[in-house]
Amino acid sequence: MSLSDLQALIRKMYFAKDQARGVEATFLWLIEEVGELATSLRNGTHEERLGEFADVLAWLATIANVAGVDLSEAVAKKYGSGCPGCGKFVCTCPNSEKP
Amino acid sequence: MSLSDLQALIRKMYFAKDQARGVEATFLWLIEEVGELATSLRNGTHEERLGEFADVLAWLATIANVAGVDLSEAVAKKYGSGCPGCGKFVCTCPNSEKP
Numbered sequence: 001m002s003l004s005d006l007q008a009l010i011r012k013m014y015f016a017k018d019q020a021r022g023v024e025a026t027f028l029w030l031i032e033e034v035g036e037l038a039t040s041l042r043n044g045t046h047e048e049r050l051g052e053f054a055d056v057l058a059w060l061a062t063i064a065n066v067a068g069v070d071l072s073e074a075v076a077k078k079y080g081s082g083c084p085g086c087g088k089f090v091c092t093c094p095n096s097e098k099p
Numbered sequence: 100m101s102l103s104d105l106q107a108l109i110r111k112m113y114f115a116k117d118q119a120r121g122v123e124a125t126f127l128w129l130i131e132e133v134g135e136l137a138t139s140l141r142n143g144t145h146e147e148r149l150g151e152f153a154d155v156l157a158w159l160a161t162i163a164n165v166a167g168v169d170l171s172e173a174v175a176k177k178y179g180s181g182c183p184g185c186g187k188f189v190c191t192c193p194n195s196e197k198p
Contacts, residue, residue, distance in 0.1 A: 001101060001102050001174055001179075002100060002101045002102070003100050003101070003102065003105065003156075006174055009178060010178070012188060012189060013178070013181070013182050013187075013189060013190050014182075014190050016189075017194065023140055030133075034129075034130070041122050041126070041166060049166060049168050049173075050168060050169075050172065050173040050177070051173070051176075051177050053163055053168050053170055053173040054170075054173040054174045054177035054178060055177065057102075057159070057170060057173070057174055058174070058177070058178060060155060060159075063140070064152055067148060068145070069145070069148050069149060069152050070149075071156060072100045073149065074148075074149040074150070074152040074153040074156070075100055075153045075156055075157070076100060077149055077150075077153065078149070078150050078153035078157070079108060079153060080100075080108075082112070083112050083113075088112075089112060090111060091112050091116065095116065
Protein backbone atom coordinates (compact mmCIF):
# COMPACT_ATOMS: atom_id res chain seq x y z
CA MET A 1 0.00 0.00 0.00
CA SER A 2 1.35 3.42 -0.93
CA LEU A 3 1.23 6.48 1.30
CA SER A 4 -1.09 8.02 -1.29
CA ASP A 5 -3.37 4.97 -1.13
CA LEU A 6 -3.40 5.27 2.65
CA GLN A 7 -4.38 8.93 2.51
CA ALA A 8 -7.05 8.24 -0.14
CA LEU A 9 -8.49 5.32 1.86
CA ILE A 10 -8.68 7.35 5.05
CA ARG A 11 -10.03 10.36 3.13
CA LYS A 12 -12.84 8.30 1.65
CA MET A 13 -13.62 6.68 4.98
CA TYR A 14 -13.47 9.68 7.31
CA PHE A 15 -12.93 13.04 5.56
CA ALA A 16 -16.42 14.44 6.15
CA LYS A 17 -16.07 13.84 9.90
CA ASP A 18 -12.42 14.84 9.97
CA GLN A 19 -12.99 18.19 8.32
CA ALA A 20 -15.92 18.99 10.61
CA ARG A 21 -13.84 18.06 13.68
CA GLY A 22 -10.82 20.10 12.57
CA VAL A 23 -7.09 19.63 13.09
CA GLU A 24 -6.96 20.47 16.81
CA ALA A 25 -9.68 18.03 17.87
CA THR A 26 -8.29 15.36 15.55
CA PHE A 27 -4.86 15.74 17.10
CA LEU A 28 -6.26 14.54 20.43
CA TRP A 29 -7.25 11.27 18.78
CA LEU A 30 -3.76 10.91 17.34
CA ILE A 31 -2.24 11.36 20.79
CA GLU A 32 -4.63 8.81 22.26
CA GLU A 33 -3.52 6.31 19.63
CA VAL A 34 0.15 7.10 20.26
CA GLY A 35 -0.50 6.24 23.90
CA GLU A 36 -2.12 2.96 22.93
CA LEU A 37 0.86 2.20 20.68
CA ALA A 38 3.14 2.71 23.69
CA THR A 39 1.02 0.28 25.72
CA SER A 40 1.13 -2.34 22.98
CA LEU A 41 4.92 -2.00 22.64
CA ARG A 42 5.30 -2.40 26.38
CA ASN A 43 3.15 -5.46 26.89
CA GLY A 44 1.06 -6.23 23.80
CA THR A 45 1.00 -9.09 21.34
CA HIS A 46 2.25 -8.79 17.77
CA GLU A 47 -1.38 -8.60 16.57
CA GLU A 48 -2.15 -5.77 19.00
CA ARG A 49 0.92 -3.87 17.84
CA LEU A 50 -0.18 -4.23 14.21
CA GLY A 51 -3.51 -2.66 15.14
CA GLU A 52 -1.97 0.23 17.05
CA PHE A 53 0.58 1.07 14.34
CA ALA A 54 -2.32 1.09 11.85
CA ASP A 55 -4.33 3.44 14.06
CA VAL A 56 -1.47 5.90 14.48
CA LEU A 57 -0.92 5.89 10.71
CA ALA A 58 -4.64 6.36 10.09
CA TRP A 59 -4.88 9.38 12.41
CA LEU A 60 -1.71 10.85 10.97
CA ALA A 61 -3.19 10.45 7.48
CA THR A 62 -6.41 12.07 8.69
CA ILE A 63 -4.59 15.12 10.01
CA ALA A 64 -2.55 15.32 6.81
CA ASN A 65 -5.79 15.25 4.80
CA VAL A 66 -7.32 18.07 6.82
CA ALA A 67 -4.08 20.09 6.71
CA GLY A 68 -3.68 19.58 2.96
CA VAL A 69 -0.35 17.75 3.28
CA ASP A 70 0.70 14.96 0.89
CA LEU A 71 2.54 12.38 3.01
CA SER A 72 4.34 10.86 0.05
CA GLU A 73 5.66 14.27 -1.02
CA ALA A 74 6.63 14.98 2.59
CA VAL A 75 8.76 11.83 2.94
CA ALA A 76 10.30 12.13 -0.52
CA LYS A 77 11.35 15.73 0.16
CA LYS A 78 12.81 15.09 3.59
CA TYR A 79 14.32 11.59 3.25
CA GLY A 80 14.35 10.82 -0.49
CA SER A 81 17.87 12.14 -1.03
CA GLY A 82 19.40 10.59 2.07
CA CYS A 83 19.53 11.39 5.77
CA PRO A 84 18.58 15.06 6.28
CA GLY A 85 21.44 15.33 8.78
CA CYS A 86 24.43 13.88 6.90
CA GLY A 87 23.03 13.39 3.40
CA LYS A 88 24.04 9.71 3.34
CA PHE A 89 21.74 6.78 2.60
CA VAL A 90 23.25 4.97 5.56
CA CYS A 91 23.29 7.65 8.24
CA THR A 92 26.67 8.68 9.64
CA CYS A 93 25.42 11.41 11.99
CA PRO A 94 26.91 11.26 15.51
CA ASN A 95 24.68 9.30 17.90
CA SER A 96 24.06 12.42 19.98
CA GLU A 97 22.37 14.09 17.03
CA LYS A 98 19.09 13.63 15.32
CA PRO A 99 17.92 11.42 14.00
CA MET B 100 6.16 5.86 -2.13
CA SER B 101 4.78 2.71 -0.54
CA LEU B 102 4.74 2.01 3.18
CA SER B 103 7.16 -0.84 2.48
CA ASP B 104 9.48 1.54 0.61
CA LEU B 105 9.32 3.92 3.56
CA GLN B 106 10.23 1.17 6.02
CA ALA B 107 13.04 -0.08 3.77
CA LEU B 108 14.44 3.43 3.28
CA ILE B 109 14.42 4.16 7.00
CA ARG B 110 15.80 0.69 7.74
CA LYS B 111 18.75 1.22 5.40
CA MET B 112 19.39 4.70 6.74
CA TYR B 113 19.05 4.12 10.48
CA PHE B 114 18.53 0.48 11.49
CA ALA B 115 21.94 -0.07 13.05
CA LYS B 116 21.44 2.93 15.34
CA ASP B 117 17.77 2.17 15.90
CA GLN B 118 18.35 -1.37 17.03
CA ALA B 119 21.14 -0.33 19.38
CA ARG B 120 18.93 2.41 20.88
CA GLY B 121 15.92 0.10 21.32
CA VAL B 122 12.19 0.72 21.18
CA GLU B 123 11.85 2.67 24.44
CA ALA B 124 14.56 5.24 23.68
CA THR B 125 13.37 5.54 20.10
CA PHE B 126 9.84 6.26 21.30
CA LEU B 127 11.11 9.45 22.97
CA TRP B 128 12.23 10.70 19.57
CA LEU B 129 8.83 9.92 18.09
CA ILE B 130 7.13 11.93 20.83
CA GLU B 131 9.49 14.85 20.28
CA GLU B 132 8.57 14.83 16.61
CA VAL B 133 4.85 14.60 17.40
CA GLY B 134 5.33 17.76 19.48
CA GLU B 135 7.07 19.50 16.60
CA LEU B 136 4.22 18.44 14.30
CA ALA B 137 1.78 20.11 16.71
CA THR B 138 3.84 23.29 16.63
CA SER B 139 3.93 23.31 12.83
CA LEU B 140 0.16 22.76 12.63
CA ARG B 141 -0.41 25.63 15.05
CA ASN B 142 1.78 28.23 13.42
CA GLY B 143 4.04 26.71 10.78
CA THR B 144 4.29 27.10 7.02
CA HIS B 145 3.20 24.40 4.59
CA GLU B 146 6.88 23.52 4.03
CA GLU B 147 7.48 23.15 7.76
CA ARG B 148 4.43 20.90 8.08
CA LEU B 149 5.71 18.69 5.26
CA GLY B 150 8.96 18.26 7.17
CA GLU B 151 7.26 17.44 10.46
CA PHE B 152 4.85 14.91 8.96
CA ALA B 153 7.86 13.24 7.31
CA ASP B 154 9.71 13.11 10.62
CA VAL B 155 6.78 11.53 12.47
CA LEU B 156 6.42 8.95 9.71
CA ALA B 157 10.15 8.25 9.77
CA TRP B 158 10.22 7.66 13.53
CA LEU B 159 7.10 5.54 13.34
CA ALA B 160 8.77 3.46 10.62
CA THR B 161 11.88 3.20 12.76
CA ILE B 162 9.94 1.84 15.73
CA ALA B 163 8.06 -0.55 13.44
CA ASN B 164 11.39 -1.81 12.11
CA VAL B 165 12.77 -2.44 15.58
CA ALA B 166 9.50 -4.05 16.73
CA GLY B 167 9.30 -6.26 13.63
CA VAL B 168 6.00 -4.78 12.44
CA ASP B 169 5.13 -4.42 8.74
CA LEU B 170 3.24 -1.13 8.41
CA SER B 171 1.61 -2.09 5.13
CA GLU B 172 0.28 -5.33 6.63
CA ALA B 173 -0.89 -3.38 9.68
CA VAL B 174 -2.96 -0.90 7.67
CA ALA B 175 -4.33 -3.53 5.29
CA LYS B 176 -5.49 -5.69 8.21
CA LYS B 177 -7.13 -2.91 10.17
CA TYR B 178 -8.53 -0.63 7.45
CA GLY B 179 -8.35 -2.63 4.21
CA SER B 180 -11.87 -4.04 4.53
CA GLY B 181 -13.52 -0.82 5.65
CA CYS B 182 -13.85 1.14 8.89
CA PRO B 183 -13.00 -1.17 11.81
CA GLY B 184 -15.99 0.32 13.66
CA CYS B 185 -18.85 0.01 11.15
CA GLY B 186 -17.27 -2.01 8.35
CA LYS B 187 -18.20 0.60 5.73
CA PHE B 188 -15.80 2.27 3.30
CA VAL B 189 -17.44 5.59 4.13
CA CYS B 190 -17.66 5.49 7.91
CA THR B 191 -21.13 5.63 9.44
CA CYS B 192 -20.04 5.29 13.09
CA PRO B 193 -21.71 7.78 15.48
CA ASN B 194 -19.56 10.90 15.97
CA SER B 195 -19.11 10.09 19.64
CA GLU B 196 -17.32 6.88 18.75
CA LYS B 197 -13.96 6.12 17.33
CA PRO B 198 -12.67 6.79 14.90
